[in-house]
Amino acid sequence: MDKQTALHLYRVMRTIRRFEQRSTTLFGENKIWGTIHSYAGEEAIAAGVCEHLRDDDWITSTHRGHGHCIAKRAELGKMFAELLGRETGYCRGRGGSMHIADTSKGNLGANGIVGGGIPIATGAALTAKQLGTDQVAVSFFGDGAANQGTFHESLNIAAIWKLPVIYVCENNQYAESFPAKKAFAIEDISVRAAGYGMPGVRVDGRDVAAVYAAASEAIARARKGGGPTLLVCESYRHEGHYYGDPRKYQTKEEIEGWKTAFDPLLDARGWIVRDGLGTEAELDAIDRAVDDEMERAVAWAEAGPPASPLKFPEDIYASY
């Protein structure tokens, strides 16, 4: 990997981490309504995959969607504005954290329905195939979503039609309080790919370089008409399922153990410095730049006007 890519991947991950910290603070200040789900710990997946995507490639995301959004180059200010229920937010305050889309960058949206985005990405890939472009679609979803019917039906459809779609399963070991160890009788989710006739790949989701490499291959194959891939990234979420989760289903030891052992940012700092792709000072500078950018984004968002009143039918129908 070249220096520029390595530092960019680090920057994306650092932006995601900081975004989650900042929105957690805002939530604690009662400025955010509803629920937020932190992506902290899983940054390497979104960053490593989206690094290969163009603005005209599509993604579908999940309830834990901030990271995908940022990696797909969303504007932070508009994201915060959405969390704060402002008219200047991505969805004009109508969507909130679980429903941020940025179609200008090919982000078809977060999704509050577990597994809901999987067929949608499949359909986006069908568009690419039908129109003869080399666009690809990526669906991000969790280990929990891999037990939804939508996963099964979509992967089969993509396989028989050889659609340019990459199914990225983020196995963060839990679906809410349910550990993947109990929700599956298999240890490696990527073996499911064989049941559809597509390649299945499993990578260490802490290692952004590994994700980057695996995604590169899958995306290149898809672009060239080689069909779909199931890419399973082993990961861990640092925070609870949602802000305020009492985490009764985990021990303190487990959490602390993983949090130190499994940190994609620390990991990346390690090999970037080791391989001479960047210095600690350069990385610290990125950290500071990200923090500054974040504060500007929050300030911009907080200055925005509240969501405008609903308009019927325009808000709901294109025509009526």
Place this chain on the structure above:
Amino acid sequence: MDKQTALHLYRVMRTIRRFEQRSTTLFGENKIWGTIHSYAGEEAIAAGVCEHLRDDDWITSTHRGHGHCIAKRAELGKMFAELLGRETGYCRGRGGSMHIADTSKGNLGANGIVGGGIPIATGAALTAKQLGTDQVAVSFFGDGAANQGTFHESLNIAAIWKLPVIYVCENNQYAESFPAKKAFAIEDISVRAAGYGMPGVRVDGRDVAAVYAAASEAIARARKGGGPTLLVCESYRHEGHYYGDPRKYQTKEEIEGWKTAFDPLLDARGWIVRDGLGTEAELDAIDRAVDDEMERAVAWAEAGPPASPLKFPEDIYASY
């Protein structure tokens, strides 16, 4: 296999075949309303599996359900009466061909929803496990149903809970007009079992002895607490998808070729005589006995009273 079992399997298969012929005639005489789906060609599957089942074991069946029903020891007269819309039918004329159940024999019912019975059998197996009995449940379904979300979700649930259920996929090569060759990017559906962590077995569904042997192992394992199995039986339906299907999606050559090459009844006659388990004369006698039984059943059904008028709420609610 002993003589008695061999001849019994033959008799069950011959009964199914004849039932389908007879109901086809009745349909042609406009005595049957709605649709019927012939199981001709697939007899070995129901016969071979159900031979191992007790009356207190459960099955769930499909729109193509006559064969499962007969193999699970239903009364032919009550089946015909249902097709003819009589009060004496299994469902008092309320269900018709696609909705015959016989709970007294553990048949939880045919199903007009493709894949609809799969979770239901899973739930029956849960009952057995919960109550600590050694009952098992079998779900019959087609190749088409294997692409439904219910298949996926159910197999995973059964695998993690080690439920005593056998998933019998009858791959008759078509889901209506859609050939399995196109509906799957895999050639062997049983490989999907690995994605759930359960054994997957593939057998020649023309060979009742092979089905019988594979089912024996799977059912024995389930009874002993060893969990579920996916058993895929390769088969072919002799008739169209439904009575009157123009079969535009098949060639005459294909149909005739398969019909001769793939006939579980002929096949069974062959090895029964060859292995000295029965003579041609004995088998002919079975044929005649079955034909006689069938005519008596039809006559009984035709003599039954028409379905009684609906009663609200009793027909619909247990209490209201």
Place this chain on the structure above:
Amino acid sequence: MPPTRVPSSPAAVLGPAAVQETREMFYAEALNDALRLEMQRDPRVIVLGEDIAEHGGAFQVTAGLLAEFGPDRIRQTPISEIGLVGTAVGAALTGLRPVAELMYIDFSGLAIDQIVNQAAQNRFMFGGQARVPLVVRTQGGSGRGNAAQHSKSLEAWFTHVAGLKVVMPSTPADAKGLLAAAIRDDDPVMFIEHKLLYRTKGAVPTGEHLVPLGRADVKREGTDVTIVTWSRDVLLSLEAAAKLADLGIAAEVVDVRSLVPLDKEKILSSVRKTRRCLVVHEAIKRGGYGAEIAAIVAEEAFDDLDAPPRRLAGVDTPIPYAQPLELGVVPQVADIVKAARELVAG
């Protein structure tokens, strides 16, 4: 925003110069014609569904399209309802105009999450960033002995979803015109046919023919009672109206056509004229869309009514198999005549 009032005959829509040639077509043929013309007109239109290719669809609506447009545009899918509808949603979001077929409305439950949570809510939820030009074609109703899992009338579910449009044509001409309009619409549309209508015939404009969504159609004028209805029950109501005429009762038959958007004005103005309203539908009565219409009429035309608004609808039961029972649980012509007479007498 109620739709602008525009006369509903095709000639009127297109202007007098464009009076069109018509041809007798089956309802299934008219739908087929709409699909063909829209696919010819716009390469982004594709069809997805089960059994739609060689077989031509369970009711032959897509017959011949595979030969003309090939397997890329007539995309036969595995039996994967939520997969196929969700794929269509994604395709609609990214530049295609898919028509997804659900073989029976009874199976729509398997796909309804994608229809409701994804397609219908997309525009609102994401602040208007995207459009979802998706048509979900399906068919419902009893009358063919298909029993409880293949005979339901579930339009009410879909009317109760913000962001969806719901269309139910009764005649071949409306079927063609409404389907074409639905395909050109930028919102998700549930397009619900009736299995007993496919083999009914009528004059259909042969060329481009559009019937705008949101406009009811008075299929017969009358002064004594308004029958508000849709889909196959329009035909039964017209038969009933003919019988009622013999009895000296002039029934007006309002074909709603588009349940959402609903042409409230046309319904109310008819009811204000006749002062009596009978709503007829095949779906079970409890929670049916007839309740919505009866409630609107009661709420908005109370003082103009000479009798309570009345609903005639399916019995609250799953559809039975045996033919005499099946016929007994949904309104028949004689039931409509009887209900209308009682209403006029009452």
Place this chain on the structure above:
Amino acid sequence: MPPTRVPSSPAAVLGPAAVQETREMFYAEALNDALRLEMQRDPRVIVLGEDIAEHGGAFQVTAGLLAEFGPDRIRQTPISEIGLVGTAVGAALTGLRPVAELMYIDFSGLAIDQIVNQAAQNRFMFGGQARVPLVVRTQGGSGRGNAAQHSKSLEAWFTHVAGLKVVMPSTPADAKGLLAAAIRDDDPVMFIEHKLLYRTKGAVPTGEHLVPLGRADVKREGTDVTIVTWSRDVLLSLEAAAKLADLGIAAEVVDVRSLVPLDKEKILSSVRKTRRCLVVHEAIKRGGYGAEIAAIVAEEAFDDLDAPPRRLAGVDTPIPYAQPLELGVVPQVADIVKAARELVAG
């Protein structure tokens, strides 16, 4: 068959000798109590759902049950809505009495095929061979900023299904009594809670407590206008009634409790007394169950009404995220007061 008329207070149901001790409980606690008591009473009762074990359910309704009954009876499932509900259907058919939890009613679409085509129709379709003692517990409603995919009110879908019962308790006592009754019922019951009710409090009988399905409850008596409502809107309507009393208007609040079976008689007799009917619900108005009630009232009490039956319901839109918008799309106390005043004045 309308339910027999029996007084609805627990003491009355159990007879005067059995007046019960009560304790203040949260609605969530009352539900938990019902589950615990029924599980103690009948080993065939099991609970299936997502997040119901260690976490105690998204709204803590199953808190503590894992410890008491173990993982075989508190069966946490993967995120597989149709799989878990279908498994519950199969278990119900074969001898268990499962309570399946769907975390949000918005996800019910994923499982609705098993609820409708399998559970609800089973008895009818198979000629009465089996019983389906299944409860599907879920919750709906807005008010927590969960936006369009976690805030819907979808009871109307389930009322429009022959073979289902639909229950929506408003108070802790009713929650406990109705849930116990639903678990003992041999038909499939959709049991729909409201996310804003879980932390409301009230006196609840501590021992066995059953509220029969099919009985409405007059939560406040009045003579000037009947407010027919259910679930959380009962609380808002009672608040509104208190305000209306200050304005000299005596509103009667009828809590439907059980949408199916519906206690038509109690609704009609109240309306006949007050001569004015306002139906209030949170679900979007179009196709909502309020239409059914308004239509029944219009049809059966037309001549007893001094004003048109009126519906106050959610705006026909997905639920928005931002709090001011969210509050604006469902009826609030002030809206109920205003609507009732207009109705009485009109």
